[in-house]
Structure formats: C-alpha cells, structure tokens
Amino acid sequence: MSTSPSEAGAERPGAAPVRIGALVPLSRPGWVEAGQHLLAGLELAVRDVDDGGGIGGRPLELVVRDTAADPEKAAAAVGELAELGVAAVVGEYHSVVARAAAARADALGLPYLCSSAVIDALTAHPTEWVARLAPAQSRGWQLYADFLLGAGHNRVAVAAQPSVYWATGTRILRDYLTPRGGTVIELDMGASSATAVAEELVAHRATALLLLVGFPDPAVPIVRAVRRDQRLADVLIGAPAGQPEFAEWAALLGDDGAGVPFLRYRPERLTPLGARVEKALRERLGQVPSFVGFEGYDTVAVLAEALRAHGTDRPRIAEFWPRVAVEGTRGEIQFSRTPGIGVWQWAWPPIQVVDRDPAEPDRFRVLHAG
Structure with missing residues (x-):
C-alpha cells in the first residue's frame, strides 16, 4: 500500500x-x-x-x-x-x-x-x-501497578498469552508489586478457556484480573465470562495495553466493557x-x-x-x-539516552490510567496519572 x-x-x-x-x-x-x-x-x-x-x-x-x-x-x-x-x-x-x-x-x-x-x-x-x-513499557506498567496498589488490589491475576511483550509486562508487574506486598498469579491462556479463568480467579481469591491477551479473542470472551459470574462481582478487570480506548471494544462489549482501566499516553x-x-x-x-x-x-x-x-x-x-x-x-x-533503553527516547510522554465511566461508557475517567 x-x-x-x-x-x-x-x-x-x-x-x-x-x-x-x-x-x-x-x-x-x-x-x-x-x-x-x-x-x-x-x-x-x-x-x-x-x-x-x-x-x-x-x-x-x-x-x-x-x-x-x-x-x-x-x-x-x-x-x-x-x-x-x-x-x-x-x-x-x-x-x-x-x-x-x-x-x-x-x-x-x-x-x-x-x-x-x-x-x-x-x-x-x-x-x-x-x-x-x-x-517505555516499564514506566507505564509500573504506573499501572502503582494504581492497582492504591486501589487496594494486592492479589492480581494476569491472563497472558505467549509473547515476549506480555511476558515482559508480567515481569514488570511482579517486580513492582511483590516488594510492596502484592502477589501476581499467572494464568496461561495457552491452556485455559474463558470459563476456566473465572474458576481460577475464585480459587486464588484474586481481586483484579489483567488481560494480557489478544483482542477481540480471547479478551472479549474472558470479560463476558467474568462479568457474568456473580462470585466475581467485585473483581476489577484491567487492560493495561489500551484496548478499551478503541470504539471496537465498546461496540463488542457494551456496558461490560466499562470500568476497565487501561494506559493512555496523553495529558x-x-x-x-x-x-x-x-x-x-x-x-x-x-x-x-x-x-x-x-x-x-x-x-x-x-x-x-x-x-x-x-x-x-x-x-x-x-x-x-x-x-x-x-x-x-x-x-x-x-x-x-535513558538507562536500560538502547534508542533515543522521549522521556517522558504523559501517562494516564483511564477507564470508560460505567454510568456513561462513552466518557473516559482519569483514575491515575504520572
């Protein structure tokens, strides 16, 4: 093209x-x-x-x-x-x-x-x-982890597919949360279904689930399965990679897609x-x-x-x-030049943790910024 x-x-x-x-x-x-x-x-x-x-x-x-x-x-x-x-x-x-x-x-x-x-x-x-x-991913995802702790989530499950990007994200979260009293529970989406994810959340008493997976599949089925399980009514669903900002997310999930915090790089x-x-x-x-x-x-x-x-x-x-x-x-x-990064880096663009307002899904709420 x-x-x-x-x-x-x-x-x-x-x-x-x-x-x-x-x-x-x-x-x-x-x-x-x-x-x-x-x-x-x-x-x-x-x-x-x-x-x-x-x-x-x-x-x-x-x-x-x-x-x-x-x-x-x-x-x-x-x-x-x-x-x-x-x-x-x-x-x-x-x-x-x-x-x-x-x-x-x-x-x-x-x-x-x-x-x-x-x-x-x-x-x-x-x-x-x-x-x-x-x-850099480490900067944004550490800010996201800080948001999770501030919101009272210290038992965090990650539903992750095999990928160096998702694996790096999981490591960043663990390295930040563990010294601060948090626990990261890995759910391998290469071997789990959306229904199995819901059962794992109950078994591990997780208070938050992060979607480190592809969109729309398997992200959409996972959100639907968790939203429809009354045992998980208080579990926060998060998507740090930013999927909920896009119109397709809202179109596919409707009200189920609101209240899912993600990273957004704007002031x-x-x-x-x-x-x-x-x-x-x-x-x-x-x-x-x-x-x-x-x-x-x-x-x-x-x-x-x-x-x-x-x-x-x-x-x-x-x-x-x-x-x-x-x-x-x-x-x-x-x-x-930024330590640990081998390219010329803008250090740093503004970063926000944002979600779609459950009361008005077309409106975005800024939950945390850095």
Missing part, C-alpha cells in the same frame, strides 16, 4: 517529493483499529507539513506498508523501503514488530522513528539510528496544537481519536524538523535525534 503526495499532502509542481516509509498494522492479526488511528495521525501531519511549504518546497510522500503484526513482514518492508530511497521510516504499533523493524533499520543505516511500540528493549544493543516517541490538557489535531482527527476518523493518532501526528512533526534541517541525508537525520525540540500535540518532544 502506498500513499501518494496528492493523497497525503499538496504536491508542489516540479518538486520531487521527500519520501518516508510508514509501517502500520492494517490487516489481521494486527490491531487494525490502532493502525487506522496511527495512519490517520501520520497523514494529517503530512498534510499540515505540505500546507506549510513542505520540506524546502518539496512535498512529503508517505510510502505505507501493512505489517499485519508480522515481524518478518515488517523487516522485509524496511529493506524494501530502504531500496526505494526513503529518507527514514516511521510508525508501527506492535512491540515485537517494531523490534524487528528497528533491528533491520539499524543494520541498514536507515533512520527509524518508532511511534507507538513500548517494549523497553526495542533494540538488542544501543543504536544511533532509532528514536522512539512512546514511553489531561492537550497543547493548542493537540486540540486542533484532535478536532481534525475526529473528522477524519468519524470517532474520538485515541492517543495513537496523536503519536502518529507527533512522529511526522518531529521527522519534518529533522528533514528541514538536514534534507534526506540519512546519517545527518540520525545525528539530529539528540537536538530535537519540537512542540507536539502532548507537550515538547526531546530525545535523550
């Missing part, structure tokens, strides 16, 4: 476009709705850059590739995009996919600005080629730019935009600044990461 300059911005007559590659999950088993929000943010920012004169009079062109949540497909796409001559690669939502893309970009000497993936170890070793906007008040972008994204998407749309917009805003400074020279774009100072939709964006 490719987006031409005429689709993603106003083309300047006689000026060759500046091409940037975009990795986005747009088909199953990828999280398609997240991909759509990410792409909407990327495209809106490209349009705004071009309306403001482009890159030295040259329009931006997004060359979009659907990763479908497949790491091998993403790595191959990075190689293809590099051969097509893109100045840099942006995007991706799924952590395991972004990790594969980052490794390939690093090997090829191609700048990669990761929009949404949060896994701490985005690369196996420190690299100058990769920068990231999303907060209580957006910047003036953010307020304008929120309105434009709402019109483009036909629904309330998620934080992923803002991540997409901010990605292009940052890269455009690097392109204006250094054109399409790949090494010089990568050298620009530590000098970035861009006013984004959620605050000023700057990159730095």
